[in-house]
Amino acid sequence: MSRVLQVNLAVPERSDAKNVGITGINKQPVSHAVAVRAPGPKGLPSDRASGLAGDQIFDTAHHGGDDQAVYAYAREDYDWWEKELGRELPGGLFGENLTTADLDVSGAELGETWRIGDTLVLQTTFGRIPCATFQWKMGEPRWVKRFAAESRPGAYLRVVTPGEVRAGDEVTVVDRPGHGVTIADSFRAWMHDPALLASYLELGGVPDGLKADIRRKLRLA
Template identity: 60%
Template sequence: MNLGRAKTVTYTDHPDGVTGIDKRPVDEPVRVTAPGPKGIGASGLAGDAVCHTRHHGGDDQAVYAVAREDLDAWERELGRTLTNGSFGENLTTEGLDVSGALIGERWRIGRDVVLEVTSGRIPCRTFQSHLGEPGWVKRFTQRGAPGAYLRVITPGEVRASDPIEIAHRPDHDVTVAVQFRAVTTERALLPRLLAAGGALHPESLEAARKYMQRHGS
């Protein structure tokens, strides 16, 4: 479990020059709730800063998860240590294929909390500058393993040691990786996203519908 505090930097486009991308692990229990609509709501985790609510946070991006295995792979490639939270993620999972999760898949964390997968994370300039890796946005996009945004279905408290159980898997094949490719590098995949229905992030759902209107099936 990783939380961030607002930090003044030179590389964000936030009008006040602050970002909460620098997440750090915490051991104490954290309250998880739906934060409210995008543009108004911030993080789903109490005590976690989401500064630029125009692009980040809100009900459909309440929690961001990255697999520890993906961080380990990037460590080997980049030749540097990536601690939990390095990608700005709230949840650093183990033994879970996060980018292979299905849109609408539900995770039970600990005793009470249930989260639902909505989309992959789109990299931005703040992410690139935070890591200090030139060309990072392109490199991260080409890898196609973006981690997952999740909405809060059932609120409650979570702890760093809580297990994650897949409580529900929907009956379609639209993974986070497919959704990410559809909205970034392979727009022809957009119609396929419609199979995920209302579980899909609203912005991706709108993009898929507009594509269908322009191009048909």
């Protein structure tokens, strides 16, 4: 059964990786149910930029907003990275809100829809692009390039139907667009082969926000 292993919220800490000064990448597990709703457009205040009540995002120019309302990462991918890095990696270290089990997060299709628990419905939008804050948090040399070289980015999600999420909730895939392009595929194209991105503009089920980002990246907007 695919499930939520942990629900993680920000415990803010200081960082000199960017000019923001404080980061919310430090996510720690909580034991209570957390309300999830669409936060609105990118650029909102730190306490409203995330889809999870009680979470905080400080680099709001690059993170948060409706298409990055929730970030999920698979425990199985953490296990793979533990072997690569030779160290323990607790859930939440990568800054994800939901640490999942028995769910191929990076293998989900773009625009795939998940039901979590009784009412919450989320839709995948894109993979996580590594940044300087992520490298600072990991303390690994060339972490941005190393993470980018792998196809294990985890998935950002938008809120289709608001609800609550708690550790142990079942995750059910309720719809797949059927185009076959996964989060991992699109991440690889974005990072290493942007020419492939143009073909995604014609696919059904690809989120409108991603199509707009692709047009900007390809200077088609």
